[in-house]
Structure formats: C-alpha cells, structure tokens
Amino acid sequence: MTAREAHDGADATAAASISDNTIDELRDQLVSLARRYHGMPAAQAYEAADDLRREVEQHRDRTQIPVQQQTLMILNGQTAALLAVAAFDLGYFPSARTLARAAAVYGESTRFVPLQAYADGTLAYIAYHSGEPNEALAKAQRALGYSGLGDIAQRRLRAIVARAYAYLGDVASARHAIQLSEDGGRDVRDDLHDAVGGEFGFSEERLAMSNSTTALIMGDAEQAEAEAGRALVLLGGKAQSEQSTHVRAGAAADLAHARLLSDNVEGAAAALTPIWEVPPEERKTGIVVRAARIGRYLAAPRYHGAQLPTELREQIEEFTRVSPPYRLGSAVPLLAIGS
Template identity: 80%
Template sequence: MTAREAHDGADATAAASISDNTIDELRDQVVTLARQYHGMPAAKAYEAADLLRREVERQRDRTQVPIQQQTLMILNGQTAALLAVAAFDLGYFPSARTLARTAAVYGESTRFTPLQAYADGTLAYIAYHSGELNEALGKAQRALSYGGLGDIAQRRLHAIAARAYAHLGDVTSAQRAMQLSQDADRDLRDELHDAVGGEFGFSAERMAMSHSTSALLIGDAEQAETQASRALTLLGERAPDEQSTHVRAGASADLAYARLLANNVEGAAEALTPIWEVPAEERNTGIVVRAARIGRHLARPHFHGSSAPKELRERIEEFTRVSPPYRLGPPVALLAIES
C-alpha cells in the first residue's frame, strides 16, 4: 500500500505542473520588459508589469512542482520590483514602498539575494525622497551586507548609500561611498543585475548621473559638473535606442544646477535644453525633482530683477506642473518636488 500511495502521489504531482516552455516564455517577457523600461513612459511600464505579474500568478496556481514554484516566485518578485520602480517614477511613493517590500519578500523566500538587494536599494531611495534619511541609509547598508551580489549590484548600492550620506550631510562618507561605487570591479556577476539587466542594471552613465546628484547635495559643484558631463558623454556613445531619457534629462539638470551655483545662468539654460524635449508622460520623479530644485534656486533674491532667471523659472514650473508625479501623485510626492 505504501508503494502504491507513493506512486499515486507522484502521478498527482506530475499532473499538477506546467510546461517548462511556459516558464521560459514568462522569463523572456520579464527580461524584455526590464530592458525596454528606459524607453517607456512609467504608466505604460506599470501596466505591462502588472499584466505580467497576473500571468505569473496564474501559472503559479497551476503547478505544484517545487522547482517551478521557486522559479515563478522569483519572476513574481522581479515583476513586483519593476512595479515598484514604475510607481516611484509616477510619484506614488506608498505604493512603490509596498511593492518593493513585496519584491524583497519574494527574494527572501527564494533565497535569491540579488532580488533582496535590489528591493532594499529601491526602498532606500524611496526613503530619502520621503525625508526618511536614516531609514534610507539603513536599507542601503543592509542590502550591501548580502552575499551573492555582482559588481553591478555593488555599484548601484554604493551609489544609493552615497546619496543617503549626502542627504544626511556626511560629506566624508558620501565621497567614500562614491569611490567604492566606482571601484567595484571584481569581475563578479549575478543572475539579476547582470543576466537580466536593463532596469535591474546600473550603467556607467547612470552611476555618473547619481554621483553628480550626490556631489550637488554635499556642495561640490565642480565634481557635480564633471560627473554630469561624463554621464552625458557616455550616454551619447550608445545607440539611439539604448539611450535613457531619464539619464539624459537627469544629468542635464544636474549640469545646469552646478553651473547655477557658479552664477552661470546662460550656461545653465543651455544645459537644460535636452529636458524640454522630454514628453510630459516621461517626466518621472527623478527628472521632476531635479528640475524643481533648480526652480527653487532661481527663486532666491540674488536672481530677482533679471529676466533670464525669471523666464527659466517659469518654464521649469510649467515643466513640472504637467508631469505625472505632480498631476497624479499623492501629497507625499509633492513634498519631494516642492521641499
């Protein structure tokens, strides 16, 4: 009887499975979405990721095979991570936080540490945009403690930690973290940041843009201008369909702000030229926050009475006003934009 029951149980398990080809197709769809994210409006990316998440869930309900369940849970975590990024880009910080935590749970449950680290990194930058600076640093440090991370993951997390330190005013630690981000080159790879890549990656130009923002926060305008210029140069070396609107606009805004700190209004206006070309639906949180910071700087008494700063400030106000984070996001997103 024991042998028969064991055989029947095996038959039942075999019947409650799905084709490996189905899982391969879902994996390919996740990879495609991650790699195309940089060229999509956040709302469209969110919709695509949500549809994909629902399909992964549907297939999970159809199988009882442990390895298939494991793989589908990892894919579910990756779609949750993409949803978190899209929600953040749209200005929905509470939803982004919940989705990032969901991705972290999937990473923890499957012992897939690259996903855990990516999710914690996302939680870190959501935190510092929400004014929770110590929370941001704690998340970044925890993510850096995980094993099994490749060089790209390390670069991303050190860059996030640098921004957290910069927000806290810890100049020495911010500079050290930026250097660690640049020095992360041990020829290590992982199955998320490298194998999937795209939005899960962290390109050299994206790292330079992040460092330019951190440099601005610690008051190093010269370093900020150097890093922003480097980001734009590296981006220009890519094929047109591989160039990120987010990076171009973000680095351009940082370059403009660095020039403003040197009272070069004309140079700042020139640097801002690329951001006016960003379609309204692609003006995500990172771009809008950077532009709004410039607008606040131009509102200082030092610039009163001059027409060029006034015109630039009014143009920035209109740019941010029609962006998704400003139009659609809840009040917490506006705090990040307007504070």
C-alpha cells in the same frame, strides 16, 4: 496497493505541473520588460508589469512542482520590483514602498539574494526621497552586507549610500562612498543585476548621473558638473535605442544646476535644453525632482526681476505641473526634499 497508490500519486503530480516552456516564456517576458523599461513611460511599464504579475500568479496556482514554484516566486518578486520602480517614477511613494517590500519578501522566501538587495536599495531611495535619510542609509548598508552580489549591485548600493550620507550632511562619508561606487570591482556577476540587467542594472552613465546629484547636495559644483558631463558623454556613445531619456534629462538638469552654483545662468539655460524635449508622460520622479530643485534655486532674491531666470523658472513650473508625479502622485514628498 502500494504500487498502485504510488502510480496514481505520480499521475496526480504530473497533472499538477506546467510546461517548462511556459516558465521560459514568462522569464523571457520579464527580461524583455526590464530591458525596455528605460524607453517606456512609467504608466505603460506599470501596466505591463502588472499584466505579467497576474500571468505568473495564474501559473503558480497550476503547479505543485517545488522547482517550478520556486522559479515562479522569483519571477513574481522581479515583477513586484519593477512595479515598485514604476510606482516611484509616477510619484506613488506609498505604493512603491509596499511593492518594494513585497519584492524583498519574495527574495527572502526564495533565498534569491540579488532580489533582496535590489528591493532594499529601492526602499532606500524611496526613503531619502521621502525625507528619511537615516532609514535610507540603514536599508542600503544592510543590502551591502548580503553575500553573492555582483559588481553592478555593489555599484548601485554604494551610489545610494553616498546620496544618503549627502542628505545627512556627512560629506566625508559621501565622498568615500562615491569613490567606492566608481571602483572597478571584482569582476563578479549575479543573476539579476547582470543576467537580467536593464532596469535591474546600473550603467556607468547612470552612476555618473547619480554621483552628480550627490555632489550637488554636498554643494560641490565642480564635481557635479564633471560627473553630469561624463554621464552625457557616456550616453552619447551608445546606440540610440539604448539611450535613456531619463538619464539624459537627469544629467542635463544636474549640469544646469552645477552651472547655476557658479552663477552661470546662460550656461544653465543651454544645459536645460534636453529636458524640455521629454514628453510629459516620460517625466519621471527623478527628472521632476531635479527640475523643481532648480526652480527653487532660481527663486532666490538675487534673481528677482532678471529676465532669463524668470523665464527658466516659468518653464520649469510648467514642465513639472504636467508631469505624472505632480498629476498622479503627491507633490508633498517632492517638495520636501532639500535643495
């Protein structure tokens, strides 16, 4: 009877599993979506990630094999992380926060540290865009304490720490974090930021764009202009299919803002040219926030009645008005961010 029961149990276990090829296909779909994210409207990316999440869930219900369950939970966490980013880009800050927390739970449950770190980093930048820089700093610093992170993960988190310090007015700490983010690293990789990459990565041009914004918050026009220019040069050196519209527009906006800080309105107008070319459905939160910040700067009394600043302000108002974050999300968090 013992032998028969063991055989029947083995049959039942085999029946409660799925093909490893199915899991490989789901993983390939996740990697493809992460790497295509930069060229997709956020709404389209959200729908694709949600469809993939549902498919992963269906297969999780069909297997009782522990290693398959583990792999599918990691995939579920990665789709939740992409959903969080897409929700943030659409201006749905509360949903983005909930989805990032879900990703963090999957990372913690599976002991997949890179996912935990990515999710905490996402929670950090949601926090400082919501006017909570102390919370942002705590999340990012906690993630930096995790072991097993590659250089790209460290780079992303250092850039987030720098931004949080800038919002807090701690310029010395922000500069130190920028310097750390730009260090070469230890030539260490991990299974998310490097192996999957795409939206989970953090390219050199994205780092430069981020540090440009941080410099602007600190009021350092010279560093902001240098970093924004470097981002555009790095981006221009890539194949067209690999160039991110979001990074180009974000760096262009930062370059324009830096020139405004030097009272170069004509130069700012020239720098803004790339952002007008961004289709409405691709105007993500980061671009909209940067544009709105420039609009507020141009509303200063010294520009009242001047033709070019007035024209730029009107263009920015129209640009942001038809963007998904203003049409779909709440404008309050975007407007609450300090200029």
